[in-house]
Amino acid sequence: MSASEVQPPQSYRKEEVQEILHLAIARKTEVEELSRTQLWEIAAELDIDADVLQVAENDWLLQKQRQEKKDEFNQYRQGQLKRKVIRYAIINSFAMVLNFLAAGNLSWSLYILLFLGLPLTLDTFKTFQTEGEEYEQAFQQWYLKKEIKASISSVWNRIKTAWGS
Known part of the structure; x- marks a missing residue:
């Protein structure tokens, strides 16, 4: 069936x-990217309200930012x-x-191999499990720790510059 028959x-x-x-x-x-102006022009041609487009763009940016943080978290877990x-x-x-x-010969060392292998297997499973409530909780904890460290570092740097002046 050709395209004209559909x-x-x-x-x-x-x-x-x-x-x-x-x-x-x-x-x-032909290009891979469109400018923001072109995005707004396309939306106007499609009769999409500017406020709706602005909200959609902000939602997309937040989703992109969150995905970048999750990618960073996944790399952290894989490093661990x-x-x-x-x-x-x-x-x-x-x-x-x-x-x-x-x-x-190898006798008792095999028991150590198995005994220590079980937690490693479970950790491997957890590391590559990137969905679900447990993953989200781990991500939230990691993100909170990262934000707290950044805040403490920022305060410490302000104190150092204030004392150094």
Whole structure:
């Protein structure tokens, strides 16, 4: 069936309109970016109220900012996991070498390997679980700690500059 044989419907749902307009704008522009002025012109052509566009733009900026913070949090968690894996490897390597030198085979060191492996497995699962209430709580705690540290650092810097003057 060719494109000319397809009959468009008489009405579209909101999501369908968004998808069609997204495709049309993507095909219309050769460049990857549109200026803010062009955004406002497109909105005016679509008869979108300036206040509605302003609220939508602010919501988008907040969502983008939040996603950047979540990406930073995910990198932090992965860094923490990497340190735990390195510590796990060092401890177990030492235990296995010690066990092999003492007994000539691996016996009790395997129990340490398994015993320490369970928490590491759970931490790995938690690190790559990026949805749900537990993740959101961990993110909020991390973000709060980060904000508190930034505030304390700012106050400390003000005190240092006040005393230094």
